[in-house]
Amino acid sequence: MTDKRQAVHFLISGGLSVQRACALLHLHRSTFRYAAHPRDDTQTVTHMQRLAAQHPRYGYRRMHILLNQTEHVNHKRVRRLWRKHRLQVRRVVRKRLRRERPARLLAAYPGHIWAYDFVEDALADGRKVYILTVMDEFTREGLALDVAQSPSSERVLGVLTALVAQHGAPGYLRSDNGAEFVARAVQVWLAECGVQTLYIEPGKPWQNGKEERFNGTVRDECLNLHVFSSLAEAHVRLSAFRQHYNTERPHSRLGYLTPLAFKSAWLEAQAKLSNPNIPT
CATH class of the missing domain: 1.10.10 (Arc Repressor Mutant, subunit A)
Incomplete structure (x- = not known):
């Protein structure tokens, strides 16, 4: 203008x-x-600054009400002066303390760390089913794909008992904080078997990344390809897929060996290292 x-x-x-x-x-x-x-706003601004100091969380609308208790001030004038003199409510930024967290334990040999989780799916008639997946983090071997219509700590204990009888107890067991995994019965049983628990932080599934990757493979290469008409069919197809995954499917993180082939090669290499009579 x-x-x-x-x-x-x-x-x-x-x-x-x-x-x-x-x-x-x-x-x-x-x-x-x-x-x-130009109007002399010195007195009004001084009054506003004093009120703002007394009520640091008040905005200009409340300030307008307080000012009009002693003098008549248009709300547009209050807003203009409020912005001009930077009396806006300041955002409170709290400093968050960064807690030192222990380094994530990595599997160093077969049976060192197992991981388990539940994957949800549905039958053809809409009934939900829950697949308990268990895998060895070092060899990526799928140890169990157990399907049932409900998750429970009793079911978890049944699957773990069978796996420990077959493979021996792992050193650690990694999981999220699901009710089935933190149940006292499960923790007592694991302690009796000498298995230590590795619970990930809530809301951070990437801390159980290998298990999540295994679950994604199960869903992508099995669950998404079949519509199960019954629990029995789901059990048969998941068992067949686990066999295929462990013995036939090349795994990119294992140099494109299958989990069982990688496990066999690792054990053979360790045997040679421990026996000086075997030429290398």
Whole structure:
């Protein structure tokens, strides 16, 4: 607006009338002749600053109400002065202490760390089924794909008991904080077997990344390809897939060996290292 007033003055100095100059620049004559009358807001601003100090979490709307208890102030004026003098409510940024967390334990040999989780699916008639997946983090071997219509700590104990009888107890067992895994019965049984638990932090499934990757493979290469008509069919197909996964499917993280082939090669290499009579 100031630039237009200066342009009007320039045209008037060149001989044009005020009316013609304003018309050319599309500026109303009353606007051209308007003279601002600055108001002394010192007293109001001082009052606002004092109230803002007393009530640091109040915004300009509440401040307008408080100001009008002693003087009449338009709410637009309060907002303008509020912004001009930067009296807005400041966001409270709390400093979060970064807690030192222990380094994530990595599997160093077969049977060192197992991981388990539940995967949800449904039968053809809509009934939900829950697949308990158990895998060895070092060899990536799928140890169990147990399917049932409900998850429970009793079921977890049954599967773990059978696996320990077949493979021996692992050193550690990694899982999330699901009710079935943190149940006291499960913790007592694991302690009796000498198995230590590795519970991941809530909301951080990537801390159980190998198990999540195994679950994704089960879903992508088995569950998404079949519609199970019954629990028995689901059991048969999942058992067949586990056999295929362990003995036929090349695994990219194992140098494209199958889990059982990788396990066999690792054990053979360890045997050679422990026996100096075997040439390498």
